[in-house]
Amino acid sequence: MNRKKIAILGCGNIGSAIAKGLVNSKLYKSSQIFVTRKSEELLEKFSKEGFQTSTNNLEAVKNSEIIIIAVTPQQLDDLLKEIDSELKENKHIILSIVTGATINQIKKQITKKIPVIRVMPNTAIAIQESMTCIASLEEDKDSLDIAKYIFNQLGKTIIIHEELMVPATALCASGIAFFLRAIRAASQGGIEIGFHAEDALFMASQTAKGAASLLLKTENHPEGEVDKVTTPMGITISGLNQMEHAGFSSSLIKGIVTSAEKAKTLYAKKDS
Numbered sequence: 292m293n294r295k296k297i298a299i300l301g302c303g304n305i306g307s308a309i310a311k312g313l314v315n316s317k318l319y320k321s322s323q324i325f326v327t328r329k330s331e332e333l334l335e336k337f338s339k340e341g342f343q344t345s346t347n348n349l350e351a352v353k354n355s356e357i358i359i360i361a362v363t364p365q366q367l368d369d370l371l372k373e374i375d376s377e378l379k380e381n382k383h384i385i386l387s388i389v390t391g392a393t394i395n396q397i398k399k400q401i402t403k404k405i406p407v408i409r410v411m412p413n414t415a416i417a418i419q420e421s422m423t424c425i426a427s428l429e430e431d432k433d434s435l436d437i438a439k440y441i442f443n444q445l446g447k448t449i450i451i452h453e454e455l456m457v458p459a460t461a462l463c464a465s466g467i468a469f470f471l472r473a474i475r476a477a478s479q480g481g482i483e484i485g486f487h488a489e490d491a492l493f494m495a496s497q498t499a500k501g502a503a504s505l506l507l508k509t510e511n512h513p514e515g516e517v518d519k520v521t522t523p524m525g526i527t528i529s530g531l532n533q534m535e536h537a538g539f540s541s542s543l544i545k546g547i548v549t550s551a552e553k554a555k556t557l558y559a560k561k562d563s
């Protein structure tokens with residue numbers, strides 16, 4: 292890929308994770324990435340790490356070709372208004388990380404014809420382990436390929452229809468928090484049965500990693516792997532049944548559905 296200069300507008304939690312991932316992957320040096328956020332003070336740590344920084348989005352857009360927008364849905368309209376005059380056809384590509392804002396809703400607010408790709412990573416992007424969902428309109432397929440190339444270096448990608456971006460946000464972007472909470476709960480169980488907190492967390496984390504790796508490497512169904520663990524009259528089935536009586540699966544399903552429902556409403560004020 293012809294390496295295009297990159298700007299991350301709104302370098303908060305996910306923006307910082309993307310910046311880290313880009314550098315860790317060696318796809319970009321920090322000096323080749325422009326990051327912006329509102330607070331000059333909070334940009335200092337990025338400057339110290341060699342990133343180009345500014346509170347001025349126009350400067351970042353002027354000096355870049357790939358524009359990653361990583362502000363909240365509530366901040367999006369003001370940002371688009373601010374950068375519109377500096378966006379150039381045949382130069383810029385917008386990659387929007389913003390939850391709930393459709394491609395057409397974004398394009399409507401830009402006066403030039405700029406490709407807009409929706410990209411939904413999770414915070415594991417910082418260590419190149421993101422599950423990143425990507426969607427585009429048919430007319431922007433070339434830019435979609437560029438997005439896919441970049442995010443393939445930062446974990447796994449899947450191209451999905453745009454209507455599925457909201458569910459993907461709940462399952463994968465919020466999803467990492469759901470699994471983190473499950474690991475924390477497991478480690479708390481571990482402490483109660485005798486382990487020191489650090490050991491319990493390490494043991495629970497490696498066990499969770501093993502479970503995920505089993506599925507990814509074998510492509511087996513989770514229940515097939517569960518069946519291998521549940522010795523007849525053994526302890527695993529008793530633990531699993533107790534968890535299900537307390538609503539374990541139901542609780543995860545309800546949490547994901549609730550997040551997806553809320554994601555639909557975050558930027559619902561305009562129709563595409």
Ligand SMILES: NC(=O)C1=CN([C@@H]2O[C@H](COP(=O)(O)OP(=O)(O)OC[C@H]3O[C@@H](n4cnc5c(N)ncnc54)[C@H](O)[C@@H]3O)[C@@H](O)[C@H]2O)C=CC1
Pocket residue numbers: 300301302303304305306327328329330348361362363364366369370388389390411412413414464465
């Ligand atoms: N946090 C996560 O794991 C993920 C978040 N997202 C989406 O990414 C977006 C950002 O989320 P977070 O990083 O969690 O929020 P955040 O609040 O940590 O980051 C937003 C950043 O944008 C900055 N900002 C706001 N207006 C700005 C402007 N006009 N110019 C420059 N900077 C500006 C803020 O100062 C802040 O640093 C949201 O739309 C969210 O839905 C998507 C995937 C994962």
Ligand SMILES: O=C(O)[C@@H]1CCC=N1
Pocket residue numbers: 390460464465
């Ligand atoms: O909590 C949120 O709204 C964002 C979207 C997915 C992850 N964080």
